[in-house]
Amino acid sequence: MTDDECGARLLGQEAPLAQALAAIRRGRVAQAQILAGAAGSGKGLLAEAIACALLCESPDPQGAGCGRCLSCQGVCRGTHPNLSWIGAAGKVGIDEARRLRREAALSPSGARCAVFVVEAAERLTGPAAVALLKTLEDPPAPVVILLLTEHPDQLEPTLRSRCLVLRLRPVGTESVRRWLSGLRPEVSDARREDAVRAAQGWPGRALARLEDAAPGADADAVGQALCDALDGTAGPARTAAVLAEAAGSPARVLEVLRDALVLQLGLTEDITLCSGASRGALRALAPHVSRRLLTRVGPACLRLQEGLAANVSASLGWHIMANRLHASKAPC
Numbered sequence: 001m002t003d004d005e006c007g008a009r010l011l012g013q014e015a016p017l018a019q020a021l022a023a024i025r026r027g028r029v030a031q032a033q034i035l036a037g038a039a040g041s042g043k044g045l046l047a048e049a050i051a052c053a054l055l056c057e058s059p060d061p062q063g064a065g066c067g068r069c070l071s072c073q074g075v076c077r078g079t080h081p082n083l084s085w086i087g088a089a090g091k092v093g094i095d096e097a098r099r100l101r102r103e104a105a106l107s108p109s110g111a112r113c114a115v116f117v118v119e120a121a122e123r124l125t126g127p128a129a130v131a132l133l134k135t136l137e138d139p140p141a142p143v144v145i146l147l148l149t150e151h152p153d154q155l156e157p158t159l160r161s162r163c164l165v166l167r168l169r170p171v172g173t174e175s176v177r178r179w180l181s182g183l184r185p186e187v188s189d190a191r192r193e194d195a196v197r198a199a200q201g202w203p204g205r206a207l208a209r210l211e212d213a214a215p216g217a218d219a220d221a222v223g224q225a226l227c228d229a230l231d232g233t234a235g236p237a238r239t240a241a242v243l244a245e246a247a248g249s250p251a252r253v254l255e256v257l258r259d260a261l262v263l264q265l266g267l268t269e270d271i272t273l274c275s276g277a278s279r280g281a282l283r284a285l286a287p288h289v290s291r292r293l294l295t296r297v298g299p300a301c302l303r304l305q306e307g308l309a310a311n312v313s314a315s316l317g318w319h320i321m322a323n324r325l326h327a328s329k330a331p332c
């Protein structure tokens with residue numbers, strides 16, 4: 001597979017994938033499989049690779065999906081009619097379990113089975129687990145259910161006993177480093193090393209760290225923009241532009257404000273600074289930060305965060321946020 005193809009981002013999970021593929025080759029696919037691994041281990045990518053193998057139009061001799069056919073592409077894009085993801089929105093209740101059964105009853109259109117991926121499956125408890133067991137005991141059509149979880153021991157024992165368990169393992173530091181260099185060659189050595197350290201062997205965490213500290217996420221520049229806004233040096237339009245560019249996310253604005261307050265209150269012995277801003281930048285900002293400011297700007301940051309997640313205009317959102325900041329600068 002090339003880097004653009006499905007599954008190319010899965011790193012170091014050859015063993016559980018080989019275990020799943022061997023069963024597919026032998027025609028003895030476990031109807032229910034638990035994919036157990038820490039956050040960032042690649043459970044979702046492993047689920048995609050298994051779904052590709054099950055639905056591919058021309059699998060390779062090992063049984064893996066080709067990554068190129070319409071079915072494989074549909075799996076990778078999340079558009080395959082016989083693949084459903086459940087629980088992504090945070091709910092895995094009885095309604096979702098019943099939906100799974102209803103959808104399973106619709107016979108797969110030309111595919112050998114329907115594949116269901118249940119995210120955070122440890123939340124699937126009580127009646128939902130019973131409904132799922134019923135589907136497994138009396139499947140209305142061929143189904144394979146992949147249960148992703150960080151906590152396999154928290155699954156209902158009756159459900160767990162019906163499943164093949166595939167365990168994802170942490171990956172060596174050097175492997176994560178090489179993989180990240182191939183995947184994100186534009187990233188500087190310093191940022192890559194920071195991400196590799198943060199990963200602790202789980203590749204997804206390295207990527208999350210890079211996204212967290214996206215280019216332009218410059219905590220000192222955020223501190224300076226906040227100072228300029230709060231001492232009146234910059235107007236709301238300028239503040240909005242600089243914060244959008246330097247912070248990248250409203251959460252970083254809150255982190256910088258929080259750290260300045262921690263410094264101002266002399267609490268650095270007890271509370272770790274987390275924003276990445278230098279002490280010099282935080283000291284300059286500290287006199288401007290008050291409880292009143294935080295109670296006004298905090299909710300605005302959270303609203304902006306939600307708005308950005310819901311695709312509201314980023315530029316409008318940052319302007320509203322900057323106006324709020326400027327309105328909060330009056331002395332207590």
Ligand SMILES: [Zn+2]
Nearest residue numbers: 056066069072
């Ligand atoms: Zn294929």
